[in-house]
Amino acid sequence: MSHAPTKPKIAISACLLGHDVRYDGGHKESRLCSRTLADYFDFVPVCPEVAIGLGIPRQPIRLVGNAEKPQALGTRDLTLDVTQPLAAYGQKMAAELGDICGYIFMHKSPSCGLERVKVYHANGAPIDAGGRGIYAQAFCLQQPDLPVEEDGRLNDPVLRENFLTRVFAYSAWQQLRHTGLTRRSLTDFHSRYKYLLMAHNPVQYKTLGHLLGNMAHTDPQEIGPRYFSELMATLKKCATRRTHSNVLQHLCGYLKQAISHEDKQEVQQVISQYRLGIVPLVVPLTLLKHHFRQHPDPYIAQQVYLQPHPENLSLRNAL
Structure with missing residues (x-):
């Protein structure tokens, strides 16, 4: 009996597969991913914010400070600083997910966005330059050859x-x-x-x-x-x-x-x-x-x- 060839594995922001893991308890299902691509790939859903212990629902986080090296802080409670846990989880997952062939990230997310994520001054005013999600940045540094893309750009x-x-x-x-x-x-x-x-x-x-x-x-x-x-x-x-x-x-x-x-x-x-x-x-x-x-x-x-x-x-x- 011949084995069907195994499908390539792709890691993906869990909310894109319809998992209710977002800060407001909802999801951002991408039908392209959940319907079309799911037949060809084994998806590995990841939500770094839930993984580091933030609840559902939760206060949203946003990037604050320097666009090159921002911090991920709570929008209501500025003492909530999850920069380090998100970066550490990115490094951990990059080491664990050694057999994936790609990663689809949630765009504009302060943890998962790949580019042009909004960054704010401490006083709440937006900075002109965009940043990169903390988790995505740490992950991609460890796996620089891995094909990565954001859900929106896949359209x-x-x-x-x-x-x-x-x-x-x-x-x-x-x-x-x-x-x-x-x-x-x-x-x-x-x-x-x-x-x-x-x-x-x-x-x-x-x-x-x-x-x-x-x-x-x-x-x-x-x-x-x-x-x-x-x-x-x-x-x-x-x-x-x-x-x-x-x-x-x-x-x-x-x-x-x-x-x-x-x-x-x-x-x-x-x-x-x-x-x-x-x-x-x-x-x-x-x-x-x-x-x-x-x-x-x-x-x-x-x-x-x-x-x-x-x-x-x-x-x-x-x-």
């Missing part, structure tokens, strides 16, 4: 596709580490990610290749983590219609002996329509996949670019 199709591409890449890397880092396995991994990296950042793709090219006298255990950090940084840059079109043209090159003149013209026309914003990315990709099914190429067959996430998520229909 943007480009950011959503980018985040989930990184989550699946992170998961693939965890599997590689589990089976063992060797020079061969690192080179194969890079080879599979060639066109995906090229779509995100063509210059950085070359840099990563050079890093592995100089591996002859280096321990894969040492170069592997460096390679992976740079890979994740590269994938963070969103691919564009221009870079995708460039990759689609590269893929076409593998069909030039195999398909007819008319078929080539059709492929070129569809790529051009995609580049101009007339059709989404799924259209030229579907056509190319059709031709590669009829004329298989072993190198193209292993390219992550063709399927960086499950097809049923339809992430490329809106790109």
